[in-house]
Amino acid sequence: MSIFLEKSKQPNERLLAEALGVTYKYWKELEVGLEKLYGPLTEEWKYYGKSSGWTLKLLMKKRNLFFFAPYERYFRIAFVFGDKAVSAIEESDLPPAMIKELANAKRYVEGRGLRIDVKKRSAIADIVKLVEFKIQY
Numbered sequence: 001m002s003i004f005l006e007k008s009k010q011p012n013e014r015l016l017a018e019a020l021g022v023t024y025k026y027w028k029e030l031e032v033g034l035e036k037l038y039g040p041l042t043e044e045w046k047y048y049g050k051s052s053g054w055t056l057k058l059l060m061k062k063r064n065l066f067f068f069a070p071y072e073r074y075f076r077i078a079f080v081f082g083d084k085a086v087s088a089i090e091e092s093d094l095p096p097a098m099i100k101e102l103a104n105a106k107r108y109v110e111g112r113g114l115r116i117d118v119k120k121r122s123a124i125a126d127i128v129k130l131v132e133f134k135i136q137y
Contacts (some may be wrong), residue, residue, distance in 0.1 A: 001054035002054065002055070002069050002071060003019050003053070003070055003071055004051075006053075007053075008052075009052060010047070011054050011090060019070050019071075020074065023074050023119060024089055026124055027068070027075055027077045028074075033124070034058075034128065034131060038060055041060055042058070042061075043056055043059075044056065046059075054067075054070075055068065055069045065130075065131055066079045066127075066130075066131070069080075071117075073119075075117075076115055078114070078115045079130055080110050080111045081111045081133065081137070085111070085133045085134065086103070086111070089102055089127070089130070089133055094129060095126065095131070096113065096117075098126065116131070
């Protein structure tokens with residue numbers, strides 16, 4: 001469960017750093033790396049209710065790249081991919097378990113969802129690849 005559940009307490013950098021612990025540096029690495037690759041990105045915090053709390057949308061221009069949700073000592077990145085992106089990802093060198101999860105995800109009008117819990121630095125490279133697919137397709 002997300003840890004920022006109070007509508008009156010929108011996360012800021014200090015609160016994120018405290019909550020995420022060591023994984024905060026992975027989030028900053030991801031943020032900085034994506035901006036170097038793709039230029040300025042827009043961050044939009046949204047409150048989704050008492051059970052979901054605060055979630056950050058990362059956008060390139062008006063295109064939603066992914067959702068970022070802070071948890072206790074880690075964070076979750078959630079993507080939604082259309083059919084073309086899903087097909088390309090299925091042919092990629094991403095981890096087979098990730099590809100299988102995406103292929104088996106329920107299909108919605110917006111596409112299929114994929115969530116990645118980031119507890120180790122190694123997850124960042126896969127997320128960057130997934131952002132490439134998001135932008136390309």
